[in-house]
Amino acid sequence: MKICAVLRVVPDLVEEIEIEETEIVPFAYIANERDEHAVEEALILKEKAGGSVDVLGVVDEDTASDVDEPLAMAYAKGADNLIKAILSRKTFRRYEVAKGLAEFLKDKGYDVIFTGIQAIDAFAGTLGGMLARCMNLPYIGGVVEVDVQNGTLVVKKELGGGLLGEYRVSTPAILGVVSAERPLKFVPFAKLKKAMKEANIDEVDIEVPEIEGIDVLRYYEPPKPEITLLEGDPEELAEKLVEVLKEVSVL
Amino acid sequence: MNVLVFAEVVENEIQEITYELVGKAKQLGDVTTLVVGNADVSNINSDVIQVDAGEPLPWHYKIVEKVFEKLKPSAILFGNTLTSIDIAAQFAAQLDLPMATMVTDISAKDDGFVATSLVYGGKVLVDLALKSPAVFVVNRGSFPAEEGKGSVGNVEKLSLEELGVSDGIEFVGYIKPEVEDVDISKMDIVVSVGRGIGDEANIELAEELAEVLGGVVAGSRPVIDSGWLPKTRQVGRSGKTVTGKLYLALGISGATEHVEGVKAKNVIAINIDRNAPIFRISRCGVVADVLELVPVLIEKIREAKG
Numbered sequence: 001m002k003i004c005a006v007l008r009v010v011p012d013l014v015e016e017i018e019i020e021e022t023e024i025v026p027f028a029y030i031a032n033e034r035d036e037h038a039v040e041e042a043l044i045l046k047e048k049a050g051g052s053v054d055v056l057g058v059v060d061e062d063t064a065s066d067v068d069e070p071l072a073m074a075y076a077k078g079a080d081n082l083i084k085a086i087l088s089r090k091t092f093r094r095y096e097v098a099k100g101l102a103e104f105l106k107d108k109g110y111d112v113i114f115t116g117i118q119a120i121d122a123f124a125g126t127l128g129g130m131l132a133r134c135m136n137l138p139y140i141g142g143v144v145e146v147d148v149q150n151g152t153l154v155v156k157k158e159l160g161g162g163l164l165g166e167y168r169v170s171t172p173a174i175l176g177v178v179s180a181e182r183p184l185k186f187v188p189f190a191k192l193k194k195a196m197k198e199a200n201i202d203e204v205d206i207e208v209p210e211i212e213g214i215d216v217l218r219y220y221e222p223p224k225p226e227i228t229l230l231e232g233d234p235e236e237l238a239e240k241l242v243e244v245l246k247e248v249s250v251l
Numbered sequence: 252m253n254v255l256v257f258a259e260v261v262e263n264e265i266q267e268i269t270y271e272l273v274g275k276a277k278q279l280g281d282v283t284t285l286v287v288g289n290a291d292v293s294n295i296n297s298d299v300i301q302v303d304a305g306e307p308l309p310w311h312y313k314i315v316e317k318v319f320e321k322l323k324p325s326a327i328l329f330g331n332t333l334t335s336i337d338i339a340a341q342f343a344a345q346l347d348l349p350m351a352t353m354v355t356d357i358s359a360k361d362d363g364f365v366a367t368s369l370v371y372g373g374k375v376l377v378d379l380a381l382k383s384p385a386v387f388v389v390n391r392g393s394f395p396a397e398e399g400k401g402s403v404g405n406v407e408k409l410s411l412e413e414l415g416v417s418d419g420i421e422f423v424g425y426i427k428p429e430v431e432d433v434d435i436s437k438m439d440i441v442v443s444v445g446r447g448i449g450d451e452a453n454i455e456l457a458e459e460l461a462e463v464l465g466g467v468v469a470g471s472r473p474v475i476d477s478g479w480l481p482k483t484r485q486v487g488r489s490g491k492t493v494t495g496k497l498y499l500a501l502g503i504s505g506a507t508e509h510v511e512g513v514k515a516k517n518v519i520a521i522n523i524d525r526n527a528p529i530f531r532i533s534r535c536g537v538v539a540d541v542l543e544l545v546p547v548l549i550e551k552i553r554e555a556k557g
């Protein structure tokens with residue numbers, strides 16, 4: 001089975017992010033968590049069905065080097081080929097990215113393309129479903145498990161509230177992963193460093209078309225909470241919390 | 252203007268978010284709600300088109316497309332749910348329509364719309380201008396459901412054959428959640444751990460706190476995904492909704508998908524980041540390191556209980 005997984009980078013929310021009216025300025029970028037799960041599930045499918053996994057890092061010029069480590073991580077876990085797809089311009093519109101990527105992916109012959117179901121900066125579309133329409137392939141998101149039976153994918157999808165649905169999906173198909181079926185494999189630092197040295201990353205330029213219809217007016221911070229936050233030394237805070245627990249009749 | 256709402260149906264039941272969407276849509280124009288499946292639509296406060304096509308499936312964007320051609324709506328509203336997002340994204344791409352996701356507000360402006368989206372894990376709002384017709388994927392709880400409830404208007408029934416759409420993905424069946432020792436949605440006191448707990452070994456600390464409070468331990472998605480707690484303990488969109496007296500959130504940021512499952516009467520949050528979105532839904536917020544505060548808190552609770 002020829003498998004591809006899309007890997008994007010997003011602002012690291014553990015660090016400060018600066019919110020300007022016209023843009024978000026992150027301090028650092030990390031792999032989009034749901035995409036990390038997509039890569040993991042791609043590797044799990046390779047274990048089950050054989051074949052190869054290509055990981056497609058999707059970046060723009062500003063973030064081009066931020067995806068090197070996540071790509072090397074995928075390599076350390078067993079990915080076969082690493083590709084860096086550099087978008088010709090920055091865009092928040094997923095549909096534009098989908099159109100650009102579809103052009104590149106259409107003749108690659110992948111049986112399954114995995115994406116994360118959503119990225120934390122996805123306010124104008126989600127990539128998987130849009131890519132599917134640009135490539136005329138079936139799409140299903142919320143995926144938490146993939147098996148193969150008689151050449152057909154058998155997919156488990158989350159429906160919310162703990163409920164899952166099972167679906168049969170013919171290949172080629174695009175799957176939007178929410179979580180891989182097992183925890184992300186841990187890669188020791190030494191192994192990651194080695195992968196960083198050894199891994200070969202091919203680069204391709206992706207032309208991003210311009211599609212009208214949606215513009216950002218402004219970015220801004222949500223209103224501050226109405227409560228006063230408690231701060232101080234643990235002793236003092238714990239005493240205050242005990243009082244609150246009494247107020248709500250838990251104690 | 253015409254507004255189309257795509258109903259959220261799970262196991263043949265209309266979900267609450269549908270009424271929230273209908274309520275908002277009514278402020279924008281004349282509403283038709285598209286319902287896939289045979290659910291009871293009598294409480295939907297709008298006209299309805301009901302399509303006998305079984306469970307909602309990702310390829311049902313084709314049904315929305317047909318109904319769109321028929322009604323020519325200016326706005327199409329979907330819920331930000333695991334079912335509807337698959338359909339919404341494909342529908343928007345198929346018809347080249349602008350799409351706003353994670354939406355918390357919509358208003359008509361000039362000949363288009365302004366939408367507000369809550370992104371970056373709940374840390375940033377963004378206002379967007381969209382040309383009409385536009386697609387909106389709206390977060391649960393953004394609008395009151397009351398306005399969307401009432402008695403249904405005209406109900407038109409259509410079959411898949413009439414719409415001329417064909418299959419792509421086949422539904423096999425539901426897999427119900429496992430039944431565990433405890434059902435966190437029914438517990439009065441829930442101590443919930445997020446990624447901020449740092450390490451699997453620290454879950455013990457939360458367990459001890461839950462024990463002195465007479466509650467149970469739950470967690471956010473990363474904690475469950477890491478295998479530190481069983482799946483049945485997940486709080487949020489994909490997991491359970493807690494509705495008891497107290498939700499004590501330890502090192503949980505408060506992403507939209509998480510807080511959707513937090514309906515407890517009192518939320519107390521401990522987080523090292525004073526800008527953590529979880530504080531916006533909290534009755535009491537503490538800026539502190541959980542690993543430093545929780546052991547002291549356990550002692551103080553023991554003392555208070557005598």
Ligand SMILES: Cc1cc2nc3c(=O)[nH]c(=O)nc-3n(C[C@H](O)[C@H](O)[C@H](O)COP(=O)(O)OP(=O)(O)OC[C@H]3O[C@@H](n4cnc5c(N)ncnc54)[C@H](O)[C@@H]3O)c2cc1C
Pocket residue numbers: 034117118178333372444445446447448470471472473474485486487488489490491501502503504505506507508509512521522523524527539540541542
């Ligand atoms: C379709 C979909 C469905 C989802 N469903 C769910 C769901 O059901 N449930 C769910 O939880 N998530 C769900 N998510 C994921 C969700 O978007 C968030 O990624 C997740 O809730 C984040 O979990 P967290 O708050 O534990 O981690 P993070 O967002 O990483 O937050 C960790 C927090 O801990 C704080 N912290 C760090 N160290 C300390 C310390 N020592 N002391 C105190 N605080 C500390 C940090 O400041 C931060 O706020 C879903 C996502 C998608 C796309």
